[in-house]
Amino acid sequence: MHSELETMFDLKGRVAMVTGGARTLGYDGACVLAAAGADLIITSRQLDQAKSTAETICKNYGVDVLPLALDQTLFDQVQTAASQAIAWKGQVDVLLNNAGGGTGNSPAILFERDPHDIEKMIHLNLTGALWCCREVGRHMAKRHSGKIINIASIAGLLGRDRKMYERNQMLGQPVDYAGAKAGVIGMTKDLAALMAPQGVYVNVISPGGFERDLSDGFVKDFSERTALGRMGRDGIDLKGAILFLASAASDYVVGQNLVVDGGFEIWH
């Protein structure tokens, strides 16, 4: 590789913390950061899962990996995980704030949804993510250095056509998920404004739909609504955006929402 590219993307000597890094998109992020040379902190609610992922990444990429338990809906655990992460090598340079997703078993339709599930959704996806920014961001501001990458969703940008879900006998996404992810995009912009003068970059990625355990009918419907004609691929399609925002390649990019959705959002 040309040295110019190495300067832009090399993360050797950096430490990256990936929340929810034991599986799927968080795991993909952990792998690409490790491939660029970063040592990692992998968190999962189940410590044994964080440990087994840490072993795999350590073996595959030859970087140091610290597994930690973290339920980000509990502020004490966020504080503890952040201080353990910082104490490990004395620095956290990158926070991939990935943990989130669906909560609750009640119907997705707002009027039938359990109000407590609404609260839990916003608590996990917005408050929990903001708590992680707070606890790791404080350390980054002190060092006048760091990159925070939040993970939102196109759900935070768009209204959803429910017919596609109904046709495929799926529950669909609740309005509260959209609200929480829109909140992640909003908080990213203001946090970026707060922290850029302190030397810390804050950006957000909004992934589109990734193809995983879905019926052929839904994949076809979703793909037809996507400019590139397909859903996102685990293990492939989010890695470039994460590496870009974690590395020097994005050193003049702050407060941006990078939409990685194959053109779902621009296709009308």
Ligand SMILES: NC(=O)c1ccc[n+]([C@@H]2O[C@H](COP(=O)([O-])OP(=O)(O)OC[C@H]3O[C@@H](n4cnc5c(N)ncnc54)[C@H](O)[C@@H]3O)[C@@H](O)[C@H]2O)c1
């Ligand atoms: N899969 C998609 O199509 C898609 C699309 C847009 C956005 N996203 C977002 O990408 C991120 C990763 O999603 P994914 O598709 O890999 O889903 P996933 O459900 O496989 O992963 C979610 C991760 O968050 C963790 N998590 C859940 N609750 C937690 C809690 N209370 N405390 C700490 N960790 C918790 C899980 O253990 C898991 O590691 C999420 O924020 C999700 O909302 C996913």
